[in-house]
Amino acid sequence: MKPPLPGLVLKRLNNQTTRTTCPYCGVGCGIEVDASNTNLRMKGDAQHPANWGKLCVKGSAVGETLGMEGRLLQPIVNGEAVDTDTAVAAVADGLNRVLAQYGSDAIGFYVSGQLLTEDYYVANKLIKGFIGTANIDTNSRLCMASAVAGYKRAFGSDTVPCSYEDLNQADLLILVGSNAAWTHPILYQQMAQAKRDFPHKKVVVIDPRRTATCDFADLHLAITPGSDALLFNGLLAYLANQHALDQDFIVQHTQGFAEALASAQQSAGDLNKLAQACGICLDDLTRLCSWVKNTPKMLTFYSQGVNQSSSGVDKSNAIINLHLATGRIGKIGAGPFSITGQPNAMGGREVGGLANQLAAHMDFNQPESIERVARFWQAQNMAQQNGLKAVDLFEAVDNGQIKAIWIMHTNPVVSMPDADFVRQALEKCPLVIVSDNMADTDTTRVADIVLPAAGWGEKDGTVTNSDRTISRQRAFLQAPGLVQADWWWITQVAQKMGFKTAFNYQSPYDIFKEHVALSAFENDGVFSRRDFNLSGWLNLSAQQYDDLTPTAWPITAQNPQRNARMFSDAAFFTPNQKANFIAIQPKLPLEMPSENYPFVLNTGRYRDQWHTMTRTAKADRLLQHRREPLLSLHPLDCYSDALQPGGQIKAGDIVKVSSRLGETLMRVEFDDGLQPGQVFAPIHWTSVYASNARIDRLIPAVVDPISGQPESKHAVVNIELWAVNHHAWFLSSDPNWFPSAYQNAYWIKVPQQHTTLWFLAGQHTLNLTDFSAEFDVQSSSVECISYNDNAMQVGRYAWLKDGQLQAILCFAPRLDDLPASDWVASLFNQTELTPAQRLAMMAGRDAGIEDVGNMICSCFQVGENTLRKAIKQGAYSLVELGKVTCAGTNCGSCIPELKQLLAERI
Amino acid sequence: MRVATQIKPDLLIIGLGMATMKLLDEMVELNAHKRFNVQVLSAESEAGYNRILLSHVLAGQQSLAQITTHDQAWFDQHGISVHFSQKVAQIDTQKTKVITKSDAVFQYDKLVLATGSQAVRLPVKGANEQNLLTFRDVQDVQRLLTIPPQNPAPVVVVGGGLLGLEAAYGLVKQGHQVTVLHRSDRILSQQLDNEAGRMLQNQLERLGITFRLNSQLAAIQTEQNVNGVMLDDGTHLDAKALVMAVGIQPNIELAQRSGLLCKQGVLVDQQMQTSQADILALGECVEFDGHTYGLVAPIYRQAKVIAQNLLKDGSRVFANQISSTQLKVSGIHVVSFGSPVPSDSTAQTLVYQDKKQGVYRKVVLVSGRVHSAVLLGQIQDAQWLFNLYLQQTIISAHQRQSLVLGQAYYERNVA
Structure with a gap:
């Protein structure tokens, strides 16, 4: 049991369990927090329909991330810590100055799928309705913008047609470009369980890499990177050949089929050529073809491997085409299911927090929508057209078109493609405002104003997960220092800028109510017909909002409860309610390997x-x-x-x-x-x-021309050995130590419970004083323990102060000559070391203690060596291995790796 | 059979030190003692004791009885006759008999010389039998115990080798101020390198011993008793007694007098045979292949060779080999074998050091094999390292980095 984290203050001192939602991936699992004390025990919410009580390793450990270390606790304006009023004024004045001098389009917001829907809503309202530009984009652009565009092209709306229940009911699961075992572990486990319960189900993984997800696949197709659309075109052409399409569905509910089929036949009509072009063997391809042909309950589960591509939208539509042509949509266990990466990417889509959306699933391409939203908001300065998408937005920062940018809860200096360019652009930008809950990130380093934002556990609102389920994120901690929720910062700045009445909200509930109202506004099938509709909640009280249980939209009078499978009536959101086939000309990634970048x-x-x-x-x-x-x-x-x-x-x-x-x-x-x-x-x-x-x-x-999503999963590179003089690791109890001598070399920082671990490699001769400078070995309180093999240039040094370990350094030209660091790290919180431990430090392990090896099961800290030993001693199955070592019995994230180890025995 | 006992050959041993004791043990082990009529002539008056532990007796930590390994009952039990206080005057090699100073005559078929060694006494001005103490045997210890503790002047020990440090330790424990003079720049210069020497010196200083390195004794100043010493640089030190512990020299007068070939010691071949047929020798009195001996390990091997050869003639041979040395001082652990500062330019050194805890572990490798080692403070792996040396085990690159950390780490590192 970990000790309580220092500095945490519970929001209310009672023995309540708080039900909230995990801050990580788009699965959107429910978490129960025992907030009766700051130990904050967490477990999966057994009643949440996303996870039914399970949690993955990240979700299980979320309580350990709430500590105050590194938190940003007060606003900083030009390097000075200030109070909140001063910070709000500085942001408002800065934005107003740019507005007055350069106009609306000189301002941009770059926000995040970490924002709650309420935060997102006011950010979108401020910039589109009052500043007067649609230059707001979100890091969801990097994640699923292509999926959004694909849905909109096909359905006329950004509608995810499936629910998580369909994962259980599908008889053929095709995972494309998704390592769900690692990225969406709870959905992966749900699918794997369904496969175990019903072994007739077929699972196909399409991914250039054999990932952990392939563990439960009947078939893994390691296709040539970027050949996904070609493969789906081929499946469409094959089914047409086999007369295995749903002609009635095509005729009654779709349009554009002939062109799409022609493209498919022209690009991928020949199975032999197709197999070759996709880099797979014909047998595997024909197996897939026959499964697709014979399995009506087919669900395609796709993610970043499809989206992060210069033709990501086309790939989405190639997948959707196949589902439309077979009528496998709007039915149990069937559909094209895009899985999002972030906890509230979907909420962002719902409020319209992307540059090419307006609000509430309305777009700028219909003037009446712009007018309707302006009227609803009583907007003073309504944006009239799409704004700049992420890559273009930072280009505009670079070329000076954007003079002020407000970045919320995201780290574009790391996550954007051509990230050095982004850093340089931000360094030049006259006003960079960053809202974050951490003080030091690559992006706060280039900010002029930094606002301390509330983090998970401190903020209140709603999120929407990948299957359209809206859940509450609830606060159980008091925000520390001068930290405030994002909606608060945004609305305070808006009011200070002069938009008083439009942003006079008292709580997230006030905002949510307006969000509900906008979703329902003139959305009655007469004025307009929009998929995103929460009209069933128009009269939601504050108490009902607080008590909200997870509910999938649409929420309407006809459908007051959750869980409507979309398109069961095959009525799409295009003007004639017919879904669009898109003729796909498959394209490979833009940059191909060359002699210089092989x-x-x-x-x-x-x-x-x-x-x-x-x-x-x-x-x-x-x-x-x-x-x-x-x-x-x-x-x-x-x-x-x-x-x-x-x-x-x-x-x-x-x-x-x-x-x-x-x-x-x-x-x-x-x-x-x-x-x-x-x-x-x-x-x-x-x-x-x-x-x-x-x-x-x-x-x-490089971006997709329609979605603007970067091709983040593809680059051509060269690889050269970087010959080192030495490899090293350094463990230090001093959190402020920094390896200045390795700035142009190799260092990796690994924060640990009592120490920081640094992995180092350098081409220079190691200089001991780079590590020992703070230890005066002449002093009677300081001790140094050392081991040296001068001929091999191997050295190990430990420094103690008053008997307590302060730092330890190990270096060697050969990596094999470095001992392990884990056991030594555990000595840092001891007040005194035994003689045996002092010696053992130089070996990196106690002779009496097993070297457990690479950590496989993070939950129970079971290492590879321990597992191998257990297997050797007769634990030949997952169950037995779990019994003996506990590995894999909590979150199960390591099961693929356990199976790998079990397989190695044979 | 009665007749058979009468025709047993006479095995006569001169000296009753640790070498003889070991020889007798080995013979008993092999039942070889029953084939001979074994007699021992001892110049001392005590039964066999472990001389290595004399410093503990001097320190008051053990009594003579406690360090006695073979008492009269043991000799009786095994039918071995010991003649105490018998100083040998002459060996008549022609007539194969030994004549003592008290004119007793002992006939032999096989004679074993184990006359041991004596402390080297430097010929400094003012030195004489009375004022120059040594630290070799029980008599020496008894004399050292008579130094008056109430006199605050220090006892000066000349020599910072094993014997000198052990004497100094015992004397400090008796309550004396002790100053050790050593002519080299580090103590235990045969066994330790500079770093280990400094660390050991620190530890001994904490026990109360004072050191003067790089200094030699020039003269002893006496009135009635010793009252001071003069160093070679002219420094005067007060002193109430002087213990000479600069080394040992083999006792060879008897052998020389009896016509055996001697150099530093009594010359022996690999079967421990002297230049005279039927006369064997072992222990600190012998010289083999240019070496003389002061440590028990090779002497014990010599005893084994003789015992076995007495049983089955001539099959076993002795060979020189590095020995591991330990300092016998309570609470201070030092083990060393081989040359602490290798002259071989290809030598590679592995060093573990925990200065404030007084721990120093150094292993020198030559051609990937253990060549020498120094262990200070933690010595539990000394024997294991020494065996790696004896077996000339090749140290793999994989295991090399855990070698100096000890057996537990090394053996867990087997690939």
Whole structure:
């Protein structure tokens, strides 16, 4: 049991359980928080329809991320800490000055799927209705903008047609571009359970990488990166050939079929050629074809692998085409199901918090919509057209068109493609306002004004998950210091700017009510007919809002309760209510490998990390799964001449990964789940946690022409060995220590419970004083324990003060000569060390204590060596392994890795 | 059979130190003592004791009885005759008999010389039998115990080797001020490198011993008793007694007198045979292949060789080998083997150091094998390291980094 986190203040002192929603992915799991004391025990909400009581490892550890370390507690204006009034005035004056001097379009907001719907609503209202520009975009642009555009092209509305229940009911699950086992663990587990319960179900994973998700697949198609649309075109052409389409549905409920089929037949009519173009074998392809042909309950589950592409919208529509042509939509267990990455990406879509949306699922392409929203808002300065999407927005910052930008809860200096460009643009921008709950992020480093925003547990409002379920996020902690909720900052600034009455809200409830009203406003099928409709809640009281249980929209008089499967009436939101087929000309990624950049770089998430780590890095157990960002390479590529002429790269070596835009330094691991020539890197590491691992430095700002979503999962790169003089790690109890000598070399920062762990590698000769400067070994209270093998240039040093361990350094030219750091780290909170421990420190482990190996099960801290031993001793199944070691019996996120270990036995 | 006992050959041993004791143990172990009529001539008057533990007796931590390994009952039990206070005057190699100073005559078929060694006494001005104490045997300890503790002047110990430090420790425990003079720049210069020497010196200083390094004794100043010493740089030190512990030299007069070939010690071959047939020698009195001996380990191996060869003639041989040395001072642990400061330019050094805890562990590798080691403070892995040395085990790159940390770490690192 972890001790209570210092500095937390409960919102109300009673023994209540608070039901809230997880702040991580788009699954939107319910969490029950025992807020009777600051231990804050958390468990899955057994009544929440997204998770029915389960939680993944990140969700289980969310309580550990609430500590005050690193929190931003007061506003900062030009480097000075100020009070909230001063901060509000500074933002309002700054925006008004830009407005007066350069006009509406010189202002931009870049917001986030971490905002609650209420925050999002007022941000959107302020900029579109009162500042007078639609220059508001969100980090959802990087996540699912292509899926939104795909739905809108096909259905006339951004409507996710499926619900999570359909995952259980589908007989054929096709996962495209999704490593759900790591990115949406609870949905993955639900699907895996359904497959175990009903083994006749078929699961197909389409992904260039063999990921953990392939664990439960009947068929994994490791397609050539970017060939997804081609494959779905091929399936459409095949089914047409086989007369396996739903002709009635096509005729009655769709339009544009002939053109779509012609494109499909022309691009992918021949199965042999198709298999070749997709890089898969014909047998696998025909197997998929036959399953698709024979399984009416087919659900396609797709995510960033489809969306983050220069033709992501087309890929979405190729998938949707197949569902429309087979009538597999609006029915039980069937449909094209886009899964979002963030807890409230959907809420953002609902309020219209994207540059190419207006509000409440209305768009700028209909003048009557603009007029309607302006009238509803009593807008003083209504925007009239789409604003700048993320990539264009930062380009406008760079070229001086945007003079003031307000960034809320997101870290674009890390997450945007061509991230160095974004940093340079922001450095030039006259007014950068950043709302965040962490003080030091790559983006707050370039801010003029920083506003302390409430974090999870402190803020109140609603979120919408991937299956349109609206849930409450509830506060159980008091906001510390001068921290305020985002809606508060936005409405205070709006009022200070002069928009007093329009932003005179007292609570999130006030805002939510207006949001409900707008969704219902003239949405009666006469004035207009819109999918997003909460009219059933028009009379919701404050108490009912507080007590709200998870409910999927639409919420209307006809359908007051949750869980309407959309399109069961096959009436779409186009003018003639027919869904659109889109003729798809499949395109490969824009940049292809060349002599100079021979490798294809894919990017993605790690199981236990989230986005740019501002939250997850605070829970040390989440850093145990992967402590460093690794460049994964196929083992055969270590011999590649392109990579290392005449030589060989070993696991653990540091390599320089470069694209035409920039370079990063990363450690290498081998993964035979990759195709040779393809490499993978995680998206999470920032300048706060790594010297040079911001992978978006390498990603070109190539976007989908319709959605504006960047091709974040694709770059062509070169890889060279970065020969080191030494590898090292350094554990320090001093949170402010920084490896200045490694600024242009390799460092990775791993915050741990009592210490900070630094992984280091340098091309220079190690200088001991870079580490020992603060320890006066002449002083009687300071001790140094050392181990040296001068011939091999191996050194290990521990420094103690008053008997307590302060820091330990291990270095060696060979990675193999570095001991493990975990056990040593556990000694930092001891007031005195035994003689045996003092010696053991230099070995990195107590001779009496097992080296547990790589952490596999983060929940119970079960390492690889422990598991291998248990398997050796007869735990031959998951169940037995769970009994013996507890591994995999809590969140289950590690089950694919457990199975891998079990498989290795055979 | 009665007749058989009468025809047993006479095995005569001169000296009853640890070498003889070990030889007798080995013979008993092999039942070889029953094939001989074994007799021992001892110049001392005590039964066999463990001389290594004399510093504990001097420190008052153990009594003579406690360090006695073989008492009269033991000799009786095994039918071995010991003749105490018998100083040998002459060996008649022609007639294979030994004549003592009291004119007793002992016939032998096999004779073993184990006459030991004596402390080196530096010929400094003012030195004489009375004022120059040594630290070799029970008599020495008894004399040291008579130094008056109430006199505040220090006892000066000359020599910072094993023996000198053990004597100094015992004397400090008796309540004396002790100053150790050492001519080298570090104590235990045969066993330790500079760092370990400094650390050990610190620990001994904390016990109350004072050191003067790089200094030699020039003269002893006496009136009735010792009252001071003069160093080679002219410094005068008050002193109430002087203990000489600069080394030992083999006792070879008897052998020389009896016509055995000697250099530093009594020359022996690999079967411990002297230049005279039927006369064997072992222990601190012998010289083999240019080496003389002061540590028990090689001497014990010599005893084994002799015992076995007495049983089955001539099959076992002795060979020189590095020995591991320990300092016998309570609470201070030092083990060393091999050359602490290797001259070999390819030598590679692994060092663990925890200064404030007085821990220093150094292993020197040559050609990937253990070549020497110094352990200070924590010595539990000394024997294991020494065995790695003896077996010339090749240390893999994989295991190398845990070698100096000890067996527990090393063996867990097997690939």
